[in-house]
Amino acid sequence: MDHKLTYLLRQGDNALILSQQLSKLCGKGPALEEDMALTNVALDLLGQTRMWLGYAAELEGRGRDEDDMAFLRDAVDLRCCLLVEQPNGNYADTMMRQFYFDTWHYFLMQGLLTSTDRRIADIAEKSIKEVTYHLRRSGDLVVRLGDGTAESHAKIQAAANALWMYSGEAFLYDAADLAMVGQGVAPPSETLRAAFLEHVAEIFAEATLTMPDPAAWMQRGGKQGRHSEHLGFILAEMQFLQRAYPGAEW
Amino acid sequence: MSKEWPLWEVFIRSQHGLAHKHVGSLHAPDAGMAVNNARDVYTRRNEGVSIWVVRAADIVASSPSDKGALFEPANSKVYRHPTFFPMPEEVKNL
Numbered sequence: 243m244d245h246k247l248t249y250l251l252r253q254g255d256n257a258l259i260l261s262q263q264l265s266k267l268c269g270k271g272p273a274l275e276e277d278m279a280l281t282n283v284a285l286d287l288l289g290q291t292r293m294w295l296g297y298a299a300e301l302e303g304r305g306r307d308e309d310d311m312a313f314l315r316d317a318v319d320l321r322c323c324l325l326v327e328q329p330n331g332n333y334a335d336t337m338m339r340q341f342y343f344d345t346w347h348y349f350l351m352q353g354l355l356t357s358t359d360r361r362i363a364d365i366a367e368k369s370i371k372e373v374t375y376h377l378r379r380s381g382d383l384v385v386r387l388g389d390g391t392a393e394s395h396a397k398i399q400a401a402a403n404a405l406w407m408y409s410g411e412a413f414l415y416d417a418a419d420l421a422m423v424g425q426g427v428a429p430p431s432e433t434l435r436a437a438f439l440e441h442v443a444e445i446f447a448e449a450t451l452t453m454p455d456p457a458a459w460m461q462r463g464g465k466q467g468r469h470s471e472h473l474g475f476i477l478a479e480m481q482f483l484q485r486a487y488p489g490a491e492w
Numbered sequence: 493m494s495k496e497w498p499l500w501e502v503f504i505r506s507q508h509g510l511a512h513k514h515v516g517s518l519h520a521p522d523a524g525m526a527v528n529n530a531r532d533v534y535t536r537r538n539e540g541v542s543i544w545v546v547r548a549a550d551i552v553a554s555s556p557s558d559k560g561a562l563f564e565p566a567n568s569k570v571y572r573h574p575t576f577f578p579m580p581e582e583v584k585n586l
Contacts (some may be wrong), residue, residue: 375531
């Protein structure tokens, strides 16, 4: 597969799957205000998905559109990180997954602002304000839960530890990523990872949380299409309608 | 500690409006989160450029039963309206 196409699918699929995960919480948030905030983030990510997958479909040149890319590709063809397919769990799990994702996402979008691919730079430009708010919000909630009650602290620390092994995959560059760095399309992994670790350390210090070991072994495979079992269930729900009633519209 | 988050009143200044206008209320544990929540609940459709939040408990309101004493005396004093003075053409929006 073309390296740029792979790169676009990775970005689009991350946003798509995380959006779907957050959408499942619509109407189930711990408070009306939180519920709407989460749904806003889900919608932001879905908007970003459309830009990434729309571009990917065009580049692919097989007559597919953004909807085909989202609803008619199976798990092995998806290129999202393992992090975004992890279950919503309790609210600490949801927020910690979001915080790890937002931190990486924010620094990536910043790096993509100067991408040599004009269209990617435009997507980053459109996304960066949304992503800036996402990061501010999830960081704020991590601090509140970490520096909150004994119970909230225990839950968010447990989430931080459990999800940590999924936080590093985005920084493990393979041939496709490196080709994008070589063309000036994508920022290098080292600068992104340094910025990620620094921000996580800063927020965790404020949240009185213990930061997991940055040198710990990281789960990998999602970016190459080797996913956890969770993704199959996510797709079964998300793609059911288009699979059962092909071409259905509303 | 009360389980229920305190109530906040939300005021938004719209794109064109001059003053902040009351748009509704929400629950939040403190001022910072009240502003965040106001952004998420009340500015989803591009309504505003600025947000104020005030603890509902901090608002001092007039009592509805005082309506007569407070407002009715003004009913019969039309001369307080500045409509009896000729205004120059150049002065608009007064």
